[in-house]
Amino acid sequence: MEEVMKIEGGHLLEGEVTISGAKNATVALIPAAVLANGPVTIVGIPQIADVESLANILRLLNVEVTEVAQDHLIIDPTHMVNVDLDNDIVTKLRASYYFMGALLGKYGHVRIRMPGGCYLGPRPIDLHLKGFEALGADVVYEKGCYTVSAKKLKGAKIFLDIASVGATINIMMASVYAEGRTTIENAAKEPEIIDVATLLNKMGARIRGAGTNVITIDGVRSLTGCFHEIIPDRIEAGTFIIIAAAMAKRMVVSNIIPQHLESLLSKLQEMGVKMEVGIDKVVIEQSGKLRGVDVTTRPYPGFATDLQQPLTALMTSAEGESRVSETIYMERFKHCLELQKMGADIELFNGSAVIKGPTHLYGSKVSATDLRCGAAMVIAGLMAEGVTEIHNVYHIDRGYSEIDRKLQTLGAKIWRENVQD
Ligand code: EPU
Numbered sequence: 001m002e003e004v005m006k007i008e009g010g011h012l013l014e015g016e017v018t019i020s021g022a023k024n025a026t027v028a029l030i031p032a033a034v035l036a037n038g039p040v041t042i043v044g045i046p047q048i049a050d051v052e053s054l055a056n057i058l059r060l061l062n063v064e065v066t067e068v069a070q071d072h073l074i075i076d077p078t079h080m081v082n083v084d085l086d087n088d089i090v091t092k093l094r095a096s097y098y099f100m101g102a103l104l105g106k107y108g109h110v111r112i113r114m115p116g117g118c119y120l121g122p123r124p125i126d127l128h129l130k131g132f133e134a135l136g137a138d139v140v141y142e143k144g145c146y147t148v149s150a151k152k153l154k155g156a157k158i159f160l161d162i163a164s165v166g167a168t169i170n171i172m173m174a175s176v177y178a179e180g181r182t183t184i185e186n187a188a189k190e191p192e193i194i195d196v197a198t199l200l201n202k203m204g205a206r207i208r209g210a211g212t213n214v215i216t217i218d219g220v221r222s223l224t225g226c227f228h229e230i231i232p233d234r235i236e237a238g239t240f241i242i243i244a245a246a247m248a249k250r251m252v253v254s255n256i257i258p259q260h261l262e263s264l265l266s267k268l269q270e271m272g273v274k275m276e277v278g279i280d281k282v283v284i285e286q287s288g289k290l291r292g293v294d295v296t297t298r299p300y301p302g303f304a305t306d307l308q309q310p311l312t313a314l315m316t317s318a319e320g321e322s323r324v325s326e327t328i329y330m331e332r333f334k335h336c337l338e339l340q341k342m343g344a345d346i347e348l349f350n351g352s353a354v355i356k357g358p359t360h361l362y363g364s365k366v367s368a369t370d371l372r373c374g375a376a377m378v379i380a381g382l383m384a385e386g387v388t389e390i391h392n393v394y395h396i397d398r399g400y401s402e403i404d405r406k407l408q409t410l411g412a413k414i415w416r417e418n419v420q421d
Pocket of ligand 1: 027124188
């Protein structure tokens with residue numbers, strides 16, 4: 001039996017949705033917490049499967065994890081033991097690679113399996129490893145496991161060939177205890193990086209420049225526990241704003257930082273979506289006809305690759321031609337094949353897709369081939385005539401907090417069923 005998500009499309013949505021803490025910050029903040037020598041309290045934790053997987057990894061390391069409330073964790077690494085992370089749990093998500101930087105930083109040694117996560121085409125981690133090597137570590141890869149060790153970590157100047165989110169965060173974590181100054185040039189500038197630097201600085205680290213393309217880390221001797229509240233999830237927020245643009249009579253998307261969503265909001269304005277942007281919310285009104293637009297994914301503050309897939313679903317309802325060009329993950333187009341099953345008119349090229357609209361979508365059996373493809377399927381399902389059945393929903397549950405409940409509150413007809421495989 002497989003649990004599937006079913007959506008009866010065509011119902012207008014109305015009401016307010018509150019956005020949860022950012023998944024891609026959370027999955028780095030949890031491993032970062034082990035760098036402390038006392039309890040770290042984090043609030044705003046989203047209810048997602050990736051958090052459960054990370055908590056299980058923490059337990060393997062003998063870190064005490066207490067769930068004080070649904071969105072509130074206390075992580076206490078006081079009695080932590082640096083065991084090998086060659087367990088299957090590591091391969092359930094991509095972010096397990098943050099334990100490389102965290103354990104290397106704290107103990108000068110880590111042994112961990114290759115990380116998992118969504119397949120979006122090749123996702124190398126060479127820049128993470130080059131960064132560790134620059135700090136003085138040796139990297140050995142054998143039998144699916146990385147062993148990274150250093151007698152002593154020393155600050156270094158590291159230039160990233162690509163502004164990688166993961167490499168920037170991992171190098172920050174590996175260098176907080178290193179002797180002297182580490183400089184990351186061409187660092188990624190995503191808001192999640194600022195959030196991780198903020199947590200580490202509250203613990204006593206000395207990180208400057210997070211959010212710009214040059215970050216400096218001056219090594220410290222000791223880090224203490226602290227309290228931290230996670231920033232809102234800009235990708236979940238963007239997903240709900242796109243849902244509202246597609247299907248809402250009127251929707252308020254609250255607990256957001258609109259500045260983190262500027263590239264999406266201006267694209268939606270160009271499409272003709274009616275919105276009012278407040279300090280921590282966006283109000284979306286029912287729009288008339290939408291216009292097709294072109295979008296190219298770029299590192300932050302450019303258009304987020306994670307919102308490209310949800311936006312494609314909306315583009316099927318826009319008049320004329322839209323083009324999506326990927327510069328981050330050239331193969332991130334599996335959602336287009338699923339949208340085609342629902343009646344979308346999409347032509348795929350190498351690294352881009354052309355969507356002709358408006359097309360009428362019909363409920364169909366589709367697959368959430370990866371997390372954001374899952375979001376695109378939910379959006380298409382809400383727009384479509386009839387019932388859409390989404391398979392592989394575990395991808396959606398890895399990254400969207402209580403998506404069914406949030407949509408039901410807005411008036412969507414969405415439920416789960418067990419069906420024969
Ligand atoms: N890259 C390399 N070598 C490296 C690292 C990255 O060539 O060592 C390349 C990647 O292949 C990609 C580009 O650099 O072409 C950028 O990758 P980045 O390292 O920035 O991505 P990531 O850290 O693996 C995070 C998010 C992704 C999001 C990307 C881009 C997490 C856990 N994941 O991945 O989120 O798409 O940044 O913004 O933070 C998602 O949430 O659905 C998701 C996939």
